[in-house]
Amino acid sequence: xxxxxxxxxxxxxxxxxxxxxxxxxxxxxxxxxxxxxxxxxxxxxxxxxxxxxxxxxxxxxxxxxxxxxxxxxxxxxxxxxxxxxxxxxxxxxxxxxxxxxxxxxxxxxxxxxxxxxxxxxxxxxxxxxxxxxxxxxxxxxxxxxxxxxxxxxxxxxxxxxxxxxxxxxxxxxxxxxxxxxxxxxxxxxx
Amino acid sequence: xxxxxxxxxxxxxxxxxxxxxxxxxxxxxxxxxxxxxxxxxxxxxxxxxxxxxxxxxxxxxxxxxxxxxxxxxxxxxxxxxxxxxx
Numbered sequence: 001x002x003x004x005x006x007x008x009x010x011x012x013x014x015x016x017x018x019x020x021x022x023x024x025x026x027x028x029x030x031x032x033x034x035x036x037x038x039x040x041x042x043x044x045x046x047x048x049x050x051x052x053x054x055x056x057x058x059x060x061x062x063x064x065x066x067x068x069x070x071x072x073x074x075x076x077x078x079x080x081x082x083x084x085x086x087x088x089x090x091x092x093x094x095x096x097x098x099x100x101x102x103x104x105x106x107x108x109x110x111x112x113x114x115x116x117x118x119x120x121x122x123x124x125x126x127x128x129x130x131x132x133x134x135x136x137x138x139x140x141x142x143x144x145x146x147x148x149x150x151x152x153x154x155x156x157x158x159x160x161x162x163x164x165x166x167x168x169x170x171x172x173x174x175x176x177x178x179x180x181x182x183x184x185x186x187x188x189x190x
Numbered sequence: 191x192x193x194x195x196x197x198x199x200x201x202x203x204x205x206x207x208x209x210x211x212x213x214x215x216x217x218x219x220x221x222x223x224x225x226x227x228x229x230x231x232x233x234x235x236x237x238x239x240x241x242x243x244x245x246x247x248x249x250x251x252x253x254x255x256x257x258x259x260x261x262x263x264x265x266x267x268x269x270x271x272x273x274x275x276x
Contacts, residue, residue, distance in 0.1 A: 052254070052258065058258060059255055059258060060255060061254075063255070068251065130237065134236060134237055137240045137244075146208075147204050147205065154212050157215050157216075157240060157243070158215060160244075163247060164246045167251075170254065171257060174254070178257065
């Protein structure tokens with residue numbers, strides 16, 4: 001029996017007791033459990049199959065990745081910034097092709113790292129640097145302030161894990177089906 | 191979108207809270223002991239984890255595109271998969 005949604009299904013345990021973080025703690029549980037439920041995996045699996053089928057039979061790897069990403073963003077239901085950014089990026093490309101314009105990347109000027117005498121300030125600068133790198137990795141989150149960025153990251157990481165799990169299960173299933181259905185003369189190679 | 195900004199800046203507590211939440215998602219959190227990690231290390235690990243996940247997605251995309259290219263649409267295998275997921 002081939003099952004794509006064989007996840008562990010268990011929610012992560014987040015232990016936060018401070019009252020100020022009550023909102024974030026409930027959302028943390030929601031984030032962690034949301035992407036790990038079997039339902040989400042099934043929904044994503046179906047969307048992924050639809051998207052792959054829509055590519056028309058023999059897609060390039062880039063097209064497969066785009067299909068997987070847009071299916072993932074759809075499954076996120078546009079509730080997060082990264083998912084909206086992915087959905088928008090697929091539309092934006094078409095608009096740009098029509099307009100004939102190019103996307104110009106703003107040149108990232110690395111700020112000169114002056115020697116900070118206080119260890120606390122130095123550490124804070126390193127943290128800011130890491131946060132900037134993180135903002136570039138998560139789609140659509142380059143200019144987010146730290147707390148929003150970290151929330152998006154948490155959701156994005158959970159979603160990516162589910163994406164990898166589902167795609168791997170699909171690839172394994174396809175490979176197994178091909179092995180079993182391949183006729184002997186084809187598999188024999190001299 | 192409501193912006194929660196107090197005093198024009200973000201308190202370090204909030205950031206630490208969010209980072210500890212992030213830590214539970216990382217694979218390193220499943221190690222026993224040594225649950226403390228500095229902020230920069232955690233952020234760095236998050237970045238490299240996301241990059242490795244991206245790479246896995248790329249590899250799986252390659253694999254899937256190969257599989258789909260060699261898949262015979264009339265073969266029972268494709269039908270089985272589709273029917274199982276309907």
